[in-house]
Amino acid sequence: MTEPIYLDHNATTPVDPRVLEKMLPYFSEIYGNASSIDHLHGNRSKKAVDAARQTIAKLLGCRKDNEVIFTGGATEANNLALIGSYRRLREKGRHIISSAIEHPAVLDTLHYLENEGAEVTLLPVDCYGVVDIQALQAAIRSDTILISVMFANNEIGTIQPIKEIGEVSKKHGVLFHVDAAQAVGHEPLHVYDLNIDLLSFSAHKFYGPKGVGGLFVRTYAPMVRLDAVMFGGGQERGLRPGTLNVPAIVGMAEALAIAVQGQKAERERLGDLSATIKANLLAAFPGIIFNGHPEKRLQHNLNITIPGVEAKGLIHLLKDRLSFSAGSACSTTKVEPSHVLKAIGLSDDECFQTIRFGAGRSTMNSLQISEILIEGIRKLN
Template identity: 60%
Template structure:
């Protein structure tokens, strides 16, 4: 059986062969511990980590390489930014502002902080999934500590007005955290220009390895206080304990460098590809609707509501030919409608009739649209 076509790049991406090539030495002859720099192998590992940190900092427009803190991924980075900064502030300000469509690693962390005494305001979004900076401004209070808004939504691909939000937060003297897991490596992000204080991301979203990510923390004076949430040897600048994942860190830097260099060309290709796939599906099934902002969106995203078609059934029907996701992620044994799709106005029924296609480097033409058309037409739940 041939391997199905992969259309789930929002969930994860494959490791780019050029990235793997740079990682391989650090699984073998260069597999030293960077916390043991007194000998050859440790020093080589430390040098590799330092080079990777500088590369990532350069790609994101950081002032200092030390502004990059390595983590196990964006989930840990989000937790560290939200919990670590609030603990370090001794809870002097109690109020957090976020949006209704954030990733669970932000929303669940804020729920945890609320149980510790924080207060959280969730601001709504428009029908395209975009937050209005004026709504954030109106939600500000004298005791607001932080605003947390994602760069790009993981379901509908909508991009948020980060520069406006950053300016708003800086003028108000409020910290700005951005979960950029879906945007880093795919959109040009300059942390200084965006005026973000914290930015979280994961390597596996841009053709790097799984299990490694980072948190950008603005290091210019005054330095933002931060307390660790993992305890032990304090290997990562005293803010994150645990032996550094050297191959992963090297791979993340390589993947981000390649993504930056090829971003403009790849986004043009993906934008045309997404438009072609949607046009073919719409031709066959005019009732199909595309979710998310038409202008402010990730080029690789197609969130599609298929009236009369159960997304889960379609995924099973096509699983031997195409891999993709439902619009409502199932995180429990009793799946709930997607909070993102609900926030943009979809009914429960429409949520369960929504699929998410994440295009990537493995998809080179729109031929996959024919497979999707055949699957939709064959789905027993399809309504003419």
């Protein structure tokens, strides 16, 4: 049996073979603890971590290498950014603004902070999933300490007006955190140009290994200070203690360098590919709805509502040929309609008739994908 075509790159990406090759020596040959700087073995690892930090800092537009704090992924980076800044600033104010379509790594953390006295305003989005700048401005209060808005949505691909939100944050002296797990490596991004104070990212979304990511913590105008959330050996400026995962960090830097280098061409290629699939599906089924912003979106993402066709049924029917996701979040006990799709105005039924395609470097044949999907929809319609 041939492998199904993988179309879930928003969930995760495979490790690029060049990344794997770069990582391999750090599992067995260069194994020193990067904090053991008194001897050769430790120094070798530290050098690799320093070089990786420098590469990532440069590619994100940081001013200093130490603005990059390595974490175990974007969930952890989001927790550190939100909990760390709230606990540091709560004497000044307790109000946090975010959006209704954030990833659970942000929404659940904010919910947790409400138990510590935080007051959270979740901004609504329009039918494309875009946060309204005027609503943001209206929501800011004298006790607002933090704004957290994602760069690009993981379900519908919509890209937020990050520069404008950064300007509003700056004007009001409020910290601005961006969950950029879906954008880093895929979209042009410069933290200082965009007035970002804190930015979360994750290697497995850009062909790096799983379980490693980072948080950009601005050090200049303003110098951002966070309370530590975990305690231990003081690594990562005390913000993320624990022995550094050297192979993963080396791999993440290599993955980001490769992604940024090929970014422009890959965006164009995947934009064309997505447009072709969209056109083919619309030609066959004019009632299909494409969710998210038509232009301001991740080029490799398609979020599609197919009236009358249950997403789960379609995924199951095509599982030997295509691997893709439903637009609904599943828990172990029950299936909930996606909070993102609800926020852009879909009914519960429409949510359950929605699928997500995440194309990537291995996705080549838009015609074949379209044909498989059309055949599947016809069977279920």
